[in-house]
Amino acid sequence: MMHHDDFCADPAWARAQDAADPLRALRGEFLIPPHAGGEQTYLVGNSLGLEPRGVRQVLIDELDDWARLGVEGHLHARHPWLPYQREVRDGLAEIVGAEPVEVVAMNSLTTNLHLLLVSFYRPTPARHAILIERHAFPSDRDLAASQIRFHGFDPAQALLEVDPDEAGGTLSMAAIEHALAEHGQRIALVLLPGVQYLTGQAFDLAAITELAHAQGCVAGFDCAHAAGNIDLRLHAAGCDFAAWCSYKYLNAGPGAIAGAFVHARHARARLPRFEGWWGRNQATRFQMRPEFDAAPGAEGWQLSNPPILALAPLRASLELFQRAGMQRLREKSKRLTAYLAWLIETQLADTLEIMTPAAPDRRGAQLSIRVRAGRDAGQSLFDYMTAHGVLGDWREPDVMRIAPTPMYNTFADCLRYVETAKAWRRQHA
Ligand SMILES: *Cc1c(COP(=O)(O)O)cnc(C)c1O
Numbered sequence: 001m002m003h004h005d006d007f008c009a010d011p012a013w014a015r016a017q018d019a020a021d022p023l024r025a026l027r028g029e030f031l032i033p034p035h036a037g038g039e040q041t042y043l044v045g046n047s048l049g050l051e052p053r054g055v056r057q058v059l060i061d062e063l064d065d066w067a068r069l070g071v072e073g074h075l076h077a078r079h080p081w082l083p084y085q086r087e088v089r090d091g092l093a094e095i096v097g098a099e100p101v102e103v104v105a106m107n108s109l110t111t112n113l114h115l116l117l118v119s120f121y122r123p124t125p126a127r128h129a130i131l132i133e134r135h136a137f138p139s140d141r142d143l144a145a146s147q148i149r150f151h152g153f154d155p156a157q158a159l160l161e162v163d164p165d166e167a168g169g170t171l172s173m174a175a176i177e178h179a180l181a182e183h184g185q186r187i188a189l190v191l192l193p194g195v196q197y198l199t200g201q202a203f204d205l206a207a208i209t210e211l212a213h214a215q216g217c218v219a220g221f222d223c224a225h226a227a228g229n230i231d232l233r234l235h236a237a238g239c240d241f242a243a244w245c246s247y248k249y250l251n252a253g254p255g256a257i258a259g260a261f262v263h264a265r266h267a268r269a270r271l272p273r274f275e276g277w278w279g280r281n282q283a284t285r286f287q288m289r290p291e292f293d294a295a296p297g298a299e300g301w302q303l304s305n306p307p308i309l310a311l312a313p314l315r316a317s318l319e320l321f322q323r324a325g326m327q328r329l330r331e332k333s334k335r336l337t338a339y340l341a342w343l344i345e346t347q348l349a350d351t352l353e354i355m356t357p358a359a360p361d362r363r364g365a366q367l368s369i370r371v372r373a374g375r376d377a378g379q380s381l382f383d384y385m386t387a388h389g390v391l392g393d394w395r396e397p398d399v400m401r402i403a404p405t406p407m408y409n410t411f412a413d414c415l416r417y418v419e420t421a422k423a424w425r426r427q428h429a
Helices: 009-021 024-029 056-078 085-096 109-120 138-150 171-187 206-214 297-301 308-324 326-347 375-387 411-428
Strands: 103-105 128-135 157-160 188-192 218-222 242-243 259-262 352-354 366-370 393-395 399-402
Touching: 009 128, 009 411, 024 308, 056 308, 085 259, 085 308, 103 297, 109 138, 109 171, 109 188, 109 218, 109 242, 109 259, 109 297, 128 138, 128 171, 138 157, 138 188, 157 171, 171 206, 171 352, 171 375, 188 206, 206 218, 259 297, 308 326, 326 352, 326 366, 366 375, 375 393, 375 399
Parallel strands: 128 157, 128 188, 188 218, 218 242
Antiparallel strands: 103 259, 242 259, 352 366, 366 399, 393 399
C-alpha cells in the first residue's frame, strides 16, 4: 500500500483540493450528464470522454460554412476543409510526444492499425509471428490474427500471446523480455498497448521497443487508452508506428476520428502501403497524375479526403488540451488516481481489490477493480453504483473500471465513489 500522509477521506478536504486545483475551470467546459436533479459522477472517460461545450458551435460553424459556401468551403471555410487535418495534427503530436510529420488524424483505430500493418507487418516463412498480450482487446487480437491469415499463415502458431505473470493479472517487463528472447527470431511484429484496457497497466514503450528492435522485430503500439492519459513520448520511444482513437481520453465524441503515428525515420521510406489520393503530396495531389507521390510522414497513409464533421469536435477538444497542458494534466491525474486508490485501500480493502499497478509510472488514470466476493457481487455493486449516478464500466468476466480523468473529474468525485460503494457494502454485509 502507498502512504499519503496528506490525503483525507473527508468531503471538506476533497472540496478544498478541488478549489485549489489550477485546472478546476476545465470541468466547466464539459457537459456532465444529469442524474437525479444533479450531475453524474462520471468516472468512465476511459471509455467515452464527455462532450466539450465548444463542440456544438464548431459543428454548427461547419454546417453554416457548407450552407454558405458549398464546394468553395474546401478553400474558403473559416477552417478550410482541404488542409483541415493540419488543424489537429500539431495538437495531437504534442499530446503523444511526436513530431508533426509523424502524426495524422484519419479513419478509426482498427482501420489505422490494419493500414499500418500492411506496411509494417512484412512476414516471411522464417519470421512471421506477431506478439501480443494474452488478454488483448478483441479488435487487436482480431486484426493481428486476420493479418496473419491474410498472408497465408496460421494464427494458431503465429499469434503469440504473452501471459500475465503478476498478481493483478498484469505483465512484467521480464515476461515480455522472456517471450522475445525465446521467440524473437520468428517474431515479425510486436503489437502491445500503451495502457492495457482491462488492467489499466501502462507499459514502458521505449524499453519494449528496444527489446523488439534488438531481436529484429518491428514495434507498434495501440495507444487507445494512453493518448491524452499518460505522458506518451512516441518519438523518443523509437517505436515504428502507433495508433489511437479520440473518443476516450481525447473527448472528441463517439466514433471520433482516430490518430496514427509513423516514426520520422520512416517518413521518406518507400514502404509498401495501401494507397489513396489523399496520401499524395499536397503540392501535386490535384495535378491528377497517374503515379502515387507519397506525402512525407504519416500523412502519406491517408486514403480519402477527411470527414470534416468528425474532425471538428477533435479540434474543439484539442484546444482544451492546449489550455491545460499535458504535463499539468498528468500531474493532476497522478494525484487524483492516487487519492482514489488510497481511499479504496483504506476504506474498502475488505471489499475491493485493485488490479492496476500502484507505481505511478505503471498506470494512467484508470483503476481496475475486482470485488473480493466474486462476480455476482461485482455485478451487484456495479448496478448499485450506476443507479446512484456513479458511472464506471463493467468488463467481463469480473472487472469494474473507473477512471478519474484530470480534465473534468474532482477529488469530490473520488470520494463519492467510495462513499457510494460503502453504502452498497452496508446493504450487502
Ligand atoms: C477502444 C479500443 C479499441 C476500439 O477500436 P475502434 O476501431 O475504435 O472501434 C481497439 N483497441 C483497443 C485497445 C481499445 O482500447
